[in-house]
Amino acid sequence: MADGPTSSALGERVRQLRIARGLTQTKLGFGRFSKEYVSQIERGRVRPNEAALEWLADRLEVPRRFLETGISSAEHERLAGLIARAEAAIAARELDEALATLGRLDETGMDLEPDLELRALLAQATARSELGQIEQALTLLEGARDLVDVDSFTDVDRANVLFHIGQCRYRLSSVPTATALFTEALELMRNSEAVDDRLRSRILRWRSRCYRRQSDWEAARSDVEAALELSERLGDGEALAHGYFQASIIAERKGQWVLARSYAERAKALYEEQEDRLYVGRLLNNLGGLTFLLGDPERAAELLKEACAAALEVGSKPDAAQAVSSLAQVHLRTGHAELAEEQAQQALTLLDGRVDFLDEQGNAQLVLGRALLERGKLEQSEQALAAADAAFEQLSSR
Numbered sequence: 001m002a003d004g005p006t007s008s009a010l011g012e013r014v015r016q017l018r019i020a021r022g023l024t025q026t027k028l029g030f031g032r033f034s035k036e037y038v039s040q041i042e043r044g045r046v047r048p049n050e051a052a053l054e055w056l057a058d059r060l061e062v063p064r065r066f067l068e069t070g071i072s073s074a075e076h077e078r079l080a081g082l083i084a085r086a087e088a089a090i091a092a093r094e095l096d097e098a099l100a101t102l103g104r105l106d107e108t109g110m111d112l113e114p115d116l117e118l119r120a121l122l123a124q125a126t127a128r129s130e131l132g133q134i135e136q137a138l139t140l141l142e143g144a145r146d147l148v149d150v151d152s153f154t155d156v157d158r159a160n161v162l163f164h165i166g167q168c169r170y171r172l173s174s175v176p177t178a179t180a181l182f183t184e185a186l187e188l189m190r191n192s193e194a195v196d197d198r199l200r201s202r203i204l205r206w207r208s209r210c211y212r213r214q215s216d217w218e219a220a221r222s223d224v225e226a227a228l229e230l231s232e233r234l235g236d237g238e239a240l241a242h243g244y245f246q247a248s249i250i251a252e253r254k255g256q257w258v259l260a261r262s263y264a265e266r267a268k269a270l271y272e273e274q275e276d277r278l279y280v281g282r283l284l285n286n287l288g289g290l291t292f293l294l295g296d297p298e299r300a301a302e303l304l305k306e307a308c309a310a311a312l313e314v315g316s317k318p319d320a321a322q323a324v325s326s327l328a329q330v331h332l333r334t335g336h337a338e339l340a341e342e343q344a345q346q347a348l349t350l351l352d353g354r355v356d357f358l359d360e361q362g363n364a365q366l367v368l369g370r371a372l373l374e375r376g377k378l379e380q381s382e383q384a385l386a387a388a389d390a391a392f393e394q395l396s397s398r
Contacts, residue, residue, distance in 0.1 A: 008044030009111065013067060015042040017060040028059060069111045079105060079116055086123045090130070093278060093314060098127045118147055118157065125164055132354045134168050141165045155192035156199065159185035163203050170206065171356035173395050175213045182207035201230040201239050208246050212253065213395070220250050241270035241279065248286060252293075261290045278319065281310025285323045288330075297334050301327060318357050321350035325364040332367055337374035344368035362391030 018028050018038075025038040032055065040046045041056075048056060057064040065076060082104055089098035102124050105112065112120060121144040129137040144161045147153075166181035182203050189200055204227040211220035224246045231239035248263035268283035288303035304327040311319035328343035347364040351357050369384035 010047065010068060011042040011044040014038075014056065014060070017062060017067075018042075021060060023059075028056075030059065065113065069113055075108075075110065076113070076116075079108065079110065079112060083116060083119050083123060086127075087119070090123060090126055093130070093316075095127045095131050098123065102127075114147060114150075114152060118144055118153070118161075121147065122160070122164060125168075129164075129168055129171065129356075132356050134172055134356055138165065138168050141168065154194045155188040156194040156196045159188040159192070159203070160196075160199055162188070163199065163206070166203075167206060170210060173358055175210050179207060179210040179214075182210065197230045197234055198236060198239065201227045201234075201236070201243070204230070205242055205246055208250070212250060217250060217254055221247075224250060237270050238274050238276070241267045241274065241276075244270065245279070245283065245286075248290075252286070252290060257290055257293050261287065261294070264290060277310055278314045278316055281307045281314070281316075281319055281323070284310060285319070285326055288323070289326055292330050292333075297330055300330050304330065317350045318354055318360070321347040321357070321364070322360050324350065325360060325367060328364070328367045328371070332371050332374070337371045340367060341371035341375065344371060358391045358394055362388045362395065365391060 014028075018025070025035045025042070029035060029038050033052075037046070041048060053064055053067060057067045060067065069076075082101055086098040086101040089095070089101060102120055105120060121140050125137040125140040125144070128134075128140070141161060141164050145158075145165070148157045148161055162181050162185040166178045166185065169175075169181060170178035185203050186200065186207075189196065189203075204223045208220045208223035208227070211217075211223065224243055228240065228243040228247070231243050244263045244267035248260045248267060251257075251260035251263060264283055264286050268280060268287065271279040271283060284303050284307035288300045288307060291303055292300035304323050308320050308323035308327070311317075311323055324343050325347035328340045328347065331337075331343065332340035344364045344367045348361065348368070351361050351364065354361075365384050365388035369381045369388060372378075372381035372384055
């Protein structure tokens, strides 16, 4: 995206508009500003405050937006439309299309207004994060953090940026840092006059993930329950589905398998209402694991194959890898070590280069190591188990 508007660019617009209107610097000042002050503005030496900008825009017969950015109302709508299309593409998980659309903003050569600049930065960061380009996303988000550090933005805007940074830190397995960022974001929102309960719900769900990774099950449960309460009040089906999904994972880790399956089935039904095929696939993966734990390996394998097919249908290799890895575990535990080895290798191939999926890489290496051990391939097994240990070490996970 282009840099923010500069004093020199604004000054040049003031000069051009003044000449076009047939005004001298003295006449433009019209008793309010001296000729010398107008000259300083035009040369980019000073930047007028908000009241002065409003007054100058009125004198020059242009909207203040145009004076600040050089963008007309029609151009503003066009740029806003591009960003909206990119945001819609991200919602549909058409990430490359979203980045291509945002790239057209640079081609215009126009300065974006701060609110549009923030939306564009967050959209690009989200797309890159989902593609596994976490460091690039963080660079964009640091720019967004600097952008919102002015009075024209609210604490909710600042909390939103912290939330996105926290997501990236979580994906890089910097769990304590992510937890602190989510907590700081919630504190900002608590003290803000503006209200955004959807954002609050999202932050609570992501902080719950952090607490899960730290095995703080009570804190994880508390955050999910608070998120579910907000989502119920908003009537937000998608947020409710995400909340039940998280609740299912927590119940599973606590050994409450029947309760976990109940939550997962509720989440799956809500995702089906939203026609969200990706998350339906993710729920099929979790239901497959729960079904295995509840003693039905054949049905579990069917569900996991459905999960893999759903992930491949929407083009998500990481989700397909997780389903294949889960299927490998089922085959390993039911005495099919050769098939488990093959599927664990397939999962690792699908996860190649994804630093944001170290946990799944560790799980797949662990299954691979055990499968190789079952087949008497001791040296290869040792290598796979060492790779699993290295991945879990990075996650600070047992």
